[in-house]
Amino acid sequence: MxxxxxxxxxxNKPTPGQLIIVSGPSGxxxxxxxxxxxxxxxxxxxxxxxxxxRAPRTGEVExxxxxxxxxxxxxxMRSEGQxxxxxxxxxxxxxxxxxxxxxxxxxxGKWVILEIDVQGAxxxxxxxxxxxxxxxxxxxxxxxxxxxxxxxxxEESAIQRRLEVADEExxxxxxxxxxxVNRDVDIAVADICKYLKKNAEEMTHA
Ligand code: 5GP
Numbered sequence: 001m002x003x004x005x006x007x008x009x010x011x012n013k014p015t016p017g018q019l020i021i022v023s024g025p026s027g028x029x030x031x032x033x034x035x036x037x038x039x040x041x042x043x044x045x046x047x048x049x050x051x052x053x054r055a056p057r058t059g060e061v062e063x064x065x066x067x068x069x070x071x072x073x074x075x076x077m078r079s080e081g082q083x084x085x086x087x088x089x090x091x092x093x094x095x096x097x098x099x100x101x102x103x104x105x106x107x108x109g110k111w112v113i114l115e116i117d118v119q120g121a122x123x124x125x126x127x128x129x130x131x132x133x134x135x136x137x138x139x140x141x142x143x144x145x146x147x148x149x150x151x152x153x154x155e156e157s158a159i160q161r162r163l164e165v166a167d168e169e170x171x172x173x174x175x176x177x178x179x180x181v182n183r184d185v186d187i188a189v190a191d192i193c194k195y196l197k198k199n200a201e202e203m204t205h206a
Pocket of ligand 1: 023024025026050051054085086087089095096097115116117119120121
């Protein structure tokens with residue numbers, strides 16, 4: 001379900017920052033790539049922290065990985081228009097991008113990364129202009145399945161659901177500016193950083 005909670009006068013508001021979207025199947029290694037990108041790419045990057053109704057995984061930290069809320073809290077935030085986009089992902093849990101935090105960071109010149117699913121990404125692409133978008137995937141479906149199983153955080157039914165969603169998501173590849181095949185984390189990070197810097201240069205010479 002799409003939630004375009006913006007008012008028209010907020011649409012395409014120019015800001016000094018840059019909005020970046022990173023999507024890709026669950027298990028593609030997006031989080032690892034992004035963590036490394038943030039520490040190694042010399043740009044004012046900031047990861048948007050989403051709100052979710054999913055339970056925290058072992059090691060996940062409130063406010064760093066997600067803001068973990070109840071279904072009730074999430075639906076209140078949604079009805080108050082607090083999300084740039086929000087989606088029910090894997091038919092179970094809700095995830096949303098807090099619009100005010102994102103816009104505040106963009107106003108202060110940050111390059112804000114949204115790590116969101118394809119449906120959420122398409123919703124944001126409709127609302128905002130000048131986005132840079134990346135689709136990260138592990139190359140083959142077999143490799144994706146291997147990574148999901150190795151992660152050991154999901155039950156079999158959840159793994160199957162994630163693989164089905166991955167098949168659907170791959171068909172949306174053409175909506176993204178850049179395809180990143182994550183066979184080697186260092187190369188994936190270097191590629192994303194290179195594309196971002198190229199855009200930064202083009203912006204300063206525009
Ligand atoms: P996970 O449960 O593995 O952390 O995330 C599951 C999926 O939800 C991933 O594809 C992730 O990119 C997506 N996701 C995380 N936060 C958001 C969000 O705020 N909005 C949307 N639409 N998807 C999100």
